Amino acid sequence: MPNPMRSVCHPHRLSARPCVRFLVGAVFALFVSLPNLHAQPGPPGPQVRSPEVSADRKIAFRIHAPKAGSIQLGGSGDIPGTGFNQASPLTKGDDGVWSITVGPLQPGSYRYNFNIDGVGTLDPRNRLTSESNAATWSLVDVPGADWLDLKNVPHGAVAEVTYWSAKLNKFRRLHVYTPPGYEAGTAKYPIFYLLHGAFDSDDSWSTVGRAGIILDNLIAAGKAKPMVVVMPNGHTGPFTFGGGGGGMFGEFEAEFVADIMPLVEQRYRVHTDRANRAIAGLSMGGAHTLHIGVPHLDKFSHLGVYSSGIFGIAGGPGGGQPQGPSFEEQHKAILDDAKLKEGLKLFWFATGKDDFLVETTRQTVEMFKKHKFDVIYRETDGGHTWDKWREYLHEFAPKLFQ
Numbered sequence: 001m002p003n004p005m006r007s008v009c010h011p012h013r014l015s016a017r018p019c020v021r022f023l024v025g026a027v028f029a030l031f032v033s034l035p036n037l038h039a040q041p042g043p044p045g046p047q048v049r050s051p052e053v054s055a056d057r058k059i060a061f062r063i064h065a066p067k068a069g070s071i072q073l074g075g076s077g078d079i080p081g082t083g084f085n086q087a088s089p090l091t092k093g094d095d096g097v098w099s100i101t102v103g104p105l106q107p108g109s110y111r112y113n114f115n116i117d118g119v120g121t122l123d124p125r126n127r128l129t130s131e132s133n134a135a136t137w138s139l140v141d142v143p144g145a146d147w148l149d150l151k152n153v154p155h156g157a158v159a160e161v162t163y164w165s166a167k168l169n170k171f172r173r174l175h176v177y178t179p180p181g182y183e184a185g186t187a188k189y190p191i192f193y194l195l196h197g198a199f200d201s202d203d204s205w206s207t208v209g210r211a212g213i214i215l216d217n218l219i220a221a222g223k224a225k226p227m228v229v230v231m232p233n234g235h236t237g238p239f240t241f242g243g244g245g246g247g248m249f250g251e252f253e254a255e256f257v258a259d260i261m262p263l264v265e266q267r268y269r270v271h272t273d274r275a276n277r278a279i280a281g282l283s284m285g286g287a288h289t290l291h292i293g294v295p296h297l298d299k300f301s302h303l304g305v306y307s308s309g310i311f312g313i314a315g316g317p318g319g320g321q322p323q324g325p326s327f328e329e330q331h332k333a334i335l336d337d338a339k340l341k342e343g344l345k346l347f348w349f350a351t352g353k354d355d356f357l358v359e360t361t362r363q364t365v366e367m368f369k370k371h372k373f374d375v376i377y378r379e380t381d382g383g384h385t386w387d388k389w390r391e392y393l394h395e396f397a398p399k400l401f402q
Contacts, residue, residue, distance in 0.1 A: 058103035066096025111137035153220035154180035195281025280304025309364030
């Protein structure tokens with residue numbers, strides 16, 4: 001006898017009628033088996049608004065948890081008082097609402113969560129989220145920067161794409177930004193691959209990074225060319241900082257060339273010549289950019305490296321001394337190929353003076369200059385944070401495909 005549960009609600013096999021009969025029966029059974037559904041609701045709790053951003057760019061975080069013993073505000077490091085091994089305590093009110101106010105903060109997007117008696121949780125009053133490599137965070141936007149704010153301009157779209165990676169033998173995910181007018185048109189566009197850092201995911205650039213908003217505003221202002229932006233997942237497995245796990249180098253680069261580039265360049269209306277292809281990334285993604293862009297320099301005309309360089313070139317943070325031949329030794333023939341350099345229109349680095357990878361960037365830039373690359377290096381204020389990476393994207397994107 002066939003199992004009715006297996007086929008009743010399968011959308012590809014049956015009409016809606018059997019599904020409706022099953023759902024009605026299920027709801028009736030649930031209704032009569034739960035007498036509490038007939039009970040009067042209890043008194044409403046206090047009305048909680050969280051997060052609340054004030055005109056002076058301060059943020060109030062609140063959560064109603066009358067039985068909690070302690071609550072702390074956690075984050076990924078961009079909010080003062082939060083980050084690795086850091087959290088800020090909330091204060092409990094007489095109504096059971098815990099609260100904390102931080103700031104003022106610079107305009108931008110900020111990740112956070114609540115730690116309730118040792119358990120991390122999202123803000124139940126906030127629908128905005130952002131994924132990192134190992135967690136999902138609540139997200140709050142602080143307005144106040146014209147280039148970063150959501151404005152009344154034509155908007156593109158960001159799609160989440162699941163694909164099969166033959167190289168890795170598993171399903172994978174990436175995000176793709178298409179510019180305003182893409183869906184209704186027939187034109188082809190240049191393509192820009194934008195890579196995330198070690199503690200992030202393919203979701204990060206389009207959420208906390210605000211890449212789509214930045215591109216929309218630049219395109220609307222006539223400062224950047226319309227382009228397709230591909231944001232892949234740079235992790236191929238579990239990652240632990242310092243261990244380089246999950247194919248931090250090697251696996252992703254191989255998958256990028258074998259699977260990701262062919263997939264998106266066949267599925268989307270993009271130019272596939274070198275002059276219309278760019279790649280950039282932050283931190284780990286900046287190192288990925290070099291490990292992909294240099295060995296395949298014939299495929300890219302624009303390279304961007306944010307808060308990164310060749311890991312291990314300076315020792316210490318960034319991976320220590322490499323084992324075996326150095327990056328420079330492995331790619332000496334390409335580094336000294338004058339013909340390949342002619343087609344490289346832009347080689348752009350930017351790192352903050354307080355970034356723990358600043359020396360890695362400096363020595364990487366000097367190595368490329370030694371091999372006669374025309375390198376642009378911007379050393380800014382700030383550290384290894386999303387406020388800098390959004391700025392770098394905003395400065396880098398208008399330089400593409402001009």
